[in-house]
Amino acid sequence: MDSFEVIPTGGALGAEVRGLDLREELGGETVRVLRGAFLDHCVLFFRGQEISQEDLVRFTRYFGKPVPHVRPQPDRPIDEIFVISNVTEDGQPIGALGSEEIPFHSDLSYLPEPGTISLLYALEIPERGGETMWANGYASYDALDPGTKARIDGLSAVHRHPIDALNTPEPTMHPVVRTHPETGRKVIYVSPHLTHHIADMEREGGRALLDELIAHATDARFVWKHRWQVGDLLMWDNRCTMHRRTPFDDRQRRFMWRTQVFGAGTR
Ligand code: SIN
Numbered sequence: 001m002d003s004f005e006v007i008p009t010g011g012a013l014g015a016e017v018r019g020l021d022l023r024e025e026l027g028g029e030t031v032r033v034l035r036g037a038f039l040d041h042c043v044l045f046f047r048g049q050e051i052s053q054e055d056l057v058r059f060t061r062y063f064g065k066p067v068p069h070v071r072p073q074p075d076r077p078i079d080e081i082f083v084i085s086n087v088t089e090d091g092q093p094i095g096a097l098g099s100e101e102i103p104f105h106s107d108l109s110y111l112p113e114p115g116t117i118s119l120l121y122a123l124e125i126p127e128r129g130g131e132t133m134w135a136n137g138y139a140s141y142d143a144l145d146p147g148t149k150a151r152i153d154g155l156s157a158v159h160r161h162p163i164d165a166l167n168t169p170e171p172t173m174h175p176v177v178r179t180h181p182e183t184g185r186k187v188i189y190v191s192p193h194l195t196h197h198i199a200d201m202e203r204e205g206g207r208a209l210l211d212e213l214i215a216h217a218t219d220a221r222f223v224w225k226h227r228w229q230v231g232d233l234l235m236w237d238n239r240c241t242m243h244r245r246t247p248f249d250d251r252q253r254r255f256m257w258r259t260q261v262f263g264a265g266t267r
Pocket of ligand 1: 107130243244245
């Protein structure tokens with residue numbers, strides 16, 4: 001097995017993996033340990049990587065099947081790589097998501113089958129801002145009082161993207177409390193960015209409950225923030241986390257490659 005260390009952040013989730021060069025193929029035992037660490041920590045990051053798009057797709061494959069992002073992006077030499085960037089060339093954005101804040105969300109929850117694992121590799125980062133933070137959905141669920149757990153058990157919520165054209169014709173619903181298919185643990189699965197309303201509840205009561213759950217699930221004790229460095233590769237589990245990106249000065253460049261896994265398990 002390759003020699004490497006998994007060092008927990010000491011925060012609400014996440015661990016740094018030290019000692020692996022992701023340009024190299026990884027051995028089976030290394031992948032097995034990484035998969036376990038990923039399920040344990042929900043977010044893993046690797047610093048100082050100098051990888052190509054092919055390396056990123058190969059690494060993603062250890063955890064599932066990388067798929068082209070659901071949003072089209074022209075001129076991609078490798079379909080599975082999606083560019084996240086505020087940079088424009090000839091007046092056209094070369095990537096998605098600009099420089100503004102992106103509120104907490106789990107990726108693609110506006111789809112009936114949301115993305116499971118996302119990976120992001122930093123090639124250029126701004127001097128300040130553009131940090132990403134993750135909230136631990138297991139920890140926030142576990143910390144709910146029994147009365148609230150009983151109140152939300154069995155509820156569903158409608159998820160919608162703010163850009164209407166990205167939504168499916170039928171409303172997308174997910175349980176408010178989701179069970180992670182691999183760990184079997186329960187998670188709060190609502191977000192300020194993509195959860196529109198709680199189904200089958202009258203408007204005011206539903207809104208109040210959603211606000212209460214979101215405030216709880218994004219409380220600082222459940223959140224860990226990553227300050228990006230060039231060469232960071234970070235992967236996160238959308239089945240048990242949500243994430244938020246802070247805004248940054250649009251005159252500064254932020255340029256990242258992203259891959260996305262749907263459906264697959266890691267074990
Ligand atoms: C995202 O919300 O998926 C993007 C995260 C980031 O740009 O840091």
